[in-house]
Amino acid sequence: MPELPEVETIRRDLETLLVGKKIAGVEIYYSGSVKIPSAARLRQELPGRKITGVGRRGKYLQIFLHDASVLIIHLRMTGQLLFAKNVFQPDKHTHVIFIFSDSSSLAFHDVRKFGTIYWLPSHSLQLIKGLASLGPEPFAAEFNESYLFERAKNRKTSIKALLLNQEIVAGLGNIYADESLHRAGIRPDRPAASLTLNECKILCQSICEVLEEAIYWRGTTMSDYRDAAGSSGAFQNHLRVYKQSGKECPRCGQEICRIVVAGRGTHYCPACQK
Numbered sequence: 001m002p003e004l005p006e007v008e009t010i011r012r013d014l015e016t017l018l019v020g021k022k023i024a025g026v027e028i029y030y031s032g033s034v035k036i037p038s039a040a041r042l043r044q045e046l047p048g049r050k051i052t053g054v055g056r057r058g059k060y061l062q063i064f065l066h067d068a069s070v071l072i073i074h075l076r077m078t079g080q081l082l083f084a085k086n087v088f089q090p091d092k093h094t095h096v097i098f099i100f101s102d103s104s105s106l107a108f109h110d111v112r113k114f115g116t117i118y119w120l121p122s123h124s125l126q127l128i129k130g131l132a133s134l135g136p137e138p139f140a141a142e143f144n145e146s147y148l149f150e151r152a153k154n155r156k157t158s159i160k161a162l163l164l165n166q167e168i169v170a171g172l173g174n175i176y177a178d179e180s181l182h183r184a185g186i187r188p189d190r191p192a193a194s195l196t197l198n199e200c201k202i203l204c205q206s207i208c209e210v211l212e213e214a215i216y217w218r219g220t221t222m223s224d225y226r227d228a229a230g231s232s233g234a235f236q237n238h239l240r241v242y243k244q245s246g247k248e249c250p251r252c253g254q255e256i257c258r259i260v261v262a263g264r265g266t267h268y269c270p271a272c273q274k
C-alpha cells in the first residue's frame with residue numbers, strides 16, 4: 001500500500017506535470033472508483049476546470065482546481081496514477097482517465113479496485129471522514145515528543161498500532177512503522193503507554209528520518225507502487241527490517257524476526273529493539 005513517501009513522490013511528479021493544465025474530458029470505465037459525486041456528474045461537470053496545484057494530506061492526494069474545488073484521490077492498496085503525453089490506452093485495470101486540453105492524460109489504474117476518487121468544494125472536505133479525522137503530518141511542528149507521549153500514555157495498544165492509527169499521525173503504514181521503530185530501538189509490541197518522553201522524542205525523529213530518506217529514494221516498491229511515470233521506487237533496497245526476516249540486523253548483526261502485531265506482519269530486531 002502506498003504510504004506517505006510514495007504519495008509524496010507522486011504529488012511532486014504531478015505538481016510538475018499537471019499545474020496549468022485544463023481538464024477537457026473524463027473517461028470512466030469503473031464507476032465504483034468515484035465516491036463523490038456520482039460518476040455521471042464527474043464526467044459531465046469536471047471538464048473545463050484548470051489545475052492550480054497538487055497537495056497531499058496523509059495518504060490522500062489533492063488536485064486543486066481554479067474554482068476552489070478539489071479532486072481527491074486515495075490509492076489504497078494497489079492504485080496508481082499514470083501520466084501520459086497523449087491519451088492513455090486503457091487496459092482492464094484502468095478505471096478512470098482524465099484527459100487534458102493538450103491531449104495529455106492521467107490514468108487511474110487499480111487492480112484491487114479499493115482506490116477512491118472524490119471531487120468536492122474545498123470547504124466540504126469534512127465529507128471525507130478519513131481525511132477529516134487525520135492526525136498531524138509527521139513533519140509538522142505539532143508532531144513532537146510531548147504530543148506523542150500524551151497520545152500514548154493512556155492507550156492499551158502497542159506502539160506499532162498507535163503509529164498505524166491515522167488519527168494519531170497521518171501517512172504511516174506497515175513499512176515505515178516497522179522501519180521507524182527499528183531506528184528508534186523500540187520493540188513494535190511494546191505497550192504504547194510504556195514509552196518515556198525521551199523515547200517519544202527519538203521515535204518522532206526516527207519517523208521523520210525514515211520518511212525523508214524514503215522520499216529521496218522515491219518510495220518503496222514491493223509490488224504495485226509506481227510513480228506517475230510508471231517507474232518503481234528504490235527504498236526497498238534500503239530497508240533495514242521490513243520483510244528482512246532471517247537477515248542480519250544492520251545495527252547489531254542479530255537475526256531479524258517476524259511477528260504479528262496489530263494484525264499486521266511486523267519485522268524487528270529482538271536484540272537492539274527494547
Ligand SMILES: [Zn+2]
Nearest residue numbers: 249252269272
Ligand atoms: Zn539489531
